[in-house]
Each structure stands twice: as structure tokens, then as C-alpha cells.
Amino acid sequence: MGMCKPSGGIYPQTGRVGSLPRIWLPNTRIDLYDENGRLLQQGWYGPDGRIIWYRDWSHGGGEHEWPHDHYVNWGNNKNPRPPYIGPNGEKTNSNYC
Amino acid sequence: MNNEKKYSKKCEVCQKTIDVDIYKQGKCSYCGWWNCFLNEENPDIIATPNLISLNKAKKLYSEGKPFEPDLNEFMEALHGYSEMQFKYNGVYYAVELVFYDKSEPKISLYNSQTKAITIFIDDEDFKNNAKVEGKLLKDIWNDTTERDWLQ
Numbered sequence: 001m002g003m004c005k006p007s008g009g010i011y012p013q014t015g016r017v018g019s020l021p022r023i024w025l026p027n028t029r030i031d032l033y034d035e036n037g038r039l040l041q042q043g044w045y046g047p048d049g050r051i052i053w054y055r056d057w058s059h060g061g062g063e064h065e066w067p068h069d070h071y072v073n074w075g076n077n078k079n080p081r082p083p084y085i086g087p088n089g090e091k092t093n094s095n096y097c
Numbered sequence: 098m099n100n101e102k103k104y105s106k107k108c109e110v111c112q113k114t115i116d117v118d119i120y121k122q123g124k125c126s127y128c129g130w131w132n133c134f135l136n137e138e139n140p141d142i143i144a145t146p147n148l149i150s151l152n153k154a155k156k157l158y159s160e161g162k163p164f165e166p167d168l169n170e171f172m173e174a175l176h177g178y179s180e181m182q183f184k185y186n187g188v189y190y191a192v193e194l195v196f197y198d199k200s201e202p203k204i205s206l207y208n209s210q211t212k213a214i215t216i217f218i219d220d221e222d223f224k225n226n227a228k229v230e231g232k233l234l235k236d237i238w239n240d241t242t243e244r245d246w247l248q
Binding site for chain 2: 017019020021022023024049056059060062063070078079080081082083091
């Protein structure tokens, strides 16, 4: 199983940015849309069902590349979501698609 | 596994029976608390989708107050999610962690109207010096609205 075409399937949800559940079906992805059908955020869930990766497609704020990724550091007790920066400065990880 | 099936539990804050998913997660339609295992295992931390801790929510609920973060809680949420917002006098402001190198992240304050960005070196710098319309943010925090994950 790769993070492309997650073996557990892809689940569309409607909601606000930041509302993805912390745990979900293992090896899945949730695509979060707003009420107008605009893709806001995607979340990838690992083998234990915990969210491990975010891709932000649309939100406010300053200068951002779109989309951009965040990973979840479950080893930290506050589970921070730092931005992903690839070895060549890229803002998304092509292993997640 | 049928993840469409509805499950029930008592809301961790108001104790009313609510619908949740298979992992006992879900927003309480009565008090607004997002029930989530992470908050239940760690009742003093802030974790999405909630902007305050479970214990703080219980306290506010018992006092009949809304689940709104104070500035310290907003900063804690920032360190968990990296991208936050608030609104003041009709203008949205983004507060974000910025990572220039491998040192500790800095904090940026972005005015969506003027597009101005101010950088702060750490939490204390931000809490003591961040200004909105010439006023210290810490002094007008109670007048801000839409404190949230960056929408």
C-alpha cells in the first residue's frame, strides 16, 4: 500500500478547515470540501488510523504555495503539524497523492 | 467496516447523548464540543478541532461561558496547528509559524487588508509586542472574534 490510492479508500467530507478527525479508518484519505464543493484540505491516515499527513488546498493568510503539506509529529505530546519542506524546498510530498 | 453507522456516547463536557463516529469522535450539537480521543486522553492539551482543552471547556461550560481561547491558549493552538486566525474591526489577521531554518520557528502576523507582515521571534515577543491598529493585541484580545484555525 502506498499513500497514493490508499488501500482503505478515499472519503469525501464537508466541513471547515481544521475539522478533519484525528483518527479514522486505517490507510485512508479524507478529502474535506466546503459547502460549495471546493477542496479545502486532505488528510492521510496511517495503519493505526491516526492522521499522519495534511495537504492544505485553500485558506487565508499570507504568502503560501498551493497546495502545501504538513506532517503530524505524534512523537510530541502536543502533536504539532509543522509544514513540510522537501529536500529541494518543495512544499508538497509526491508520495502523498 | 461500516463507517456510516451511527454510534452514541455522552458528551465529555455537557454529558448529553450525542451521535459520534466509530471512534467516538463527533461534535456535540448541544454545547459545541468536539469529542475526540486525544482530548480525552490528554485533558489539558489543545488539539484540533477544539481550540481549548477539555478541562477548560468543562470549566467554561459550568460557568455558562462560550468555548473561546484566551491569548495563551491561542498560542498553544498555534504551536499545534501552525496556522491560526482572528478578526478585529472587520479585518482578518493570520498568525502563523514560519520556519526559516532549523532554529525555533518565528511567528508572523499578517494583516489581510494591508498585506503587512510582522515577524516575532517567539511567543513572549508576540504576546508582548503584537499590535493591531496600533493597539497591543493582548489588550484588545477580548474584542477580537473568529479566533480559529486559519480558514
